[in-house]
Amino acid sequence: MAYQSTPEQLSSKRKKVTPLESRRTAKSPTERGSAFLQELRLRISSLLQTTLDAERIVDYFYQEVQSAVAVDGLSYRHEVAAVEIRQGMREKHRAHYRLSTNEDYFGEIEFTRRHRFSENELIKLESLLDLFVYPMRNAMAYQEALRCAVTDPLTGVGNRLSLSNALRRELELCRRYDQQLSVLLMDIDRFKSVNDLYGHSVGDQILQSVAQITRRSLRDADSIYRMGGEEFLVLMANTSLADARLIGERIRVNIAQSDLDLGPEAKPDITVSIGAAEYQDGLNPDTLVQAADQAMYKAKRNGRNQVQVL
Ligand SMILES: Nc1nc2c(ncn2[C@@H]2O[C@H](COP(=O)(O)OP(=O)(O)OP(=O)(O)O)[C@@H](O)[C@H]2O)c(=O)[nH]1
Incomplete structure (x- = not known):
């Protein structure tokens, strides 16, 4: 494993430390007879293995590192996974490490402090980084697996499983708080x-494209799911049937007017038929979706490219 590190001592000349090199010249914790560091490594290692929650891993690591080197802040960033977790304050002096093993990239970690890090402190921090990398890799893989389980891989919107969870949850809220809900x-x-x-x-x-245009036509609180094939369902909490119809109309127009760039050969006119339905007492997730489905078939029968209610 290699950490490409660029500790930046902002008040001094910018400096590059390559941990592998520094470790070659520096004595390992064992060589320095540091029973304390060994004990700390064991403690951190067993603590970080107790969770697959990335925030908790950063939190535990931040707390435990303090006993080796006092730091004011710690941040972890993984750009590809769009993860950014911060603990403590972001101060002037920073030690920044890119975490990777051969070709695999596991994000970046940054320790910050009001006072400059000494060379010895940087060596200590680097000697603890491997304890962070593997639990964090497992946590990210777990998060990704969870995300895949509820996401349609082609369009990136929710899949049927997440739809059925969301419908159950939203209908329960409607019943309990007498709220409106439309699909x-x-x-x-x-x-x-x-x-x-x-x-x-x-x-x-x-x-x-249809999934993207639909997403862009909605409020953040609304959600979109792919039912399968070329069918999507939009779930809108606190929305009446009249409003749902207007939103459906907005989506329909946005899709019909979109100029999809599909190469020189392909210029299809894409339109959608939409059925709207509102939650009413006695409906369950299946019967609510069936009502919207019937309204959608009404739109198909009436000539397509339109929004219908029953
Ligand atoms: N490219 C692509 N096509 C899909 C996918 N899933 C389903 N389809 C296609 O979607 C088409 C759906 O066709 P039909 O159910 O006959 O309906 P339609 O042609 O849209 O006609 P109407 O709904 O009556 O307007 C089928 O040809 C499926 O193969 C997918 O993931 N990718």
Whole structure:
């Protein structure tokens, strides 16, 4: 494992320390007879193995590192996974490490402090980094597995499993607090001929664009799911049927007017048929979706590219 490190002592000349090199010249904790560091390593190692929660790992590491080197702040960033976790304060002096093993990248960690780090302190911090890398890698892999379990891989919106969890939760809230809830069931028109004419990969791009345009047409509180095939469901809490219809109309227009860039050969006119339904006493997740489905079929029968209610 290699840490590409760039400790930045901002009040002094910027300096680069390569931990592997520094470890070669520095004595290891054992060589320095540091029973304390050995004990600390053991403690950190067993503590970090107790959780798969990235925030908790950063928190534990931040607390435990203090007994070796007092730091004012610690941050962990993984750009690809869009994770940023911070503990303590961000101060002037920083020791920044890129965490990687061969080709694998595990993010970046930064220790900060009001006072400059000594060379000996940097060596101590570096000697503890390997304890952080593997638990964090496991936590990130676990988060990714959880995310995949509820996400449609093609479009990035929620899948059927997350839809059924969300519907159950939202209907429970409606019953308990007497709130409104509406859904839109949306189906791309004549999608089979688009696939037949332009091929499946253009069809896939259209599915992605439709999901993106729909997402952009909604409030943050609304959520979108792919039911399967070319069918999407939009879930809107605290929304009446009249409002749902307006939102459905906005989505329909945005999709019909979108100029999808699918290469010189493909210029399909993409439209959607949408059915809107509102939660009423006695409905369950299945019957609510069925009501929206029937409204959507009404839109298909009436000529497609429109929003209908029952
Ligand atoms: N490219 C692509 N096509 C898909 C995917 N899932 C389902 N389809 C296609 O979507 C098409 C759906 O066709 P139909 O159910 O006959 O409906 P339609 O052609 O959209 O016609 P209407 O709904 O009546 O307007 C089928 O050809 C499926 O193969 C996918 O993930 N990618």
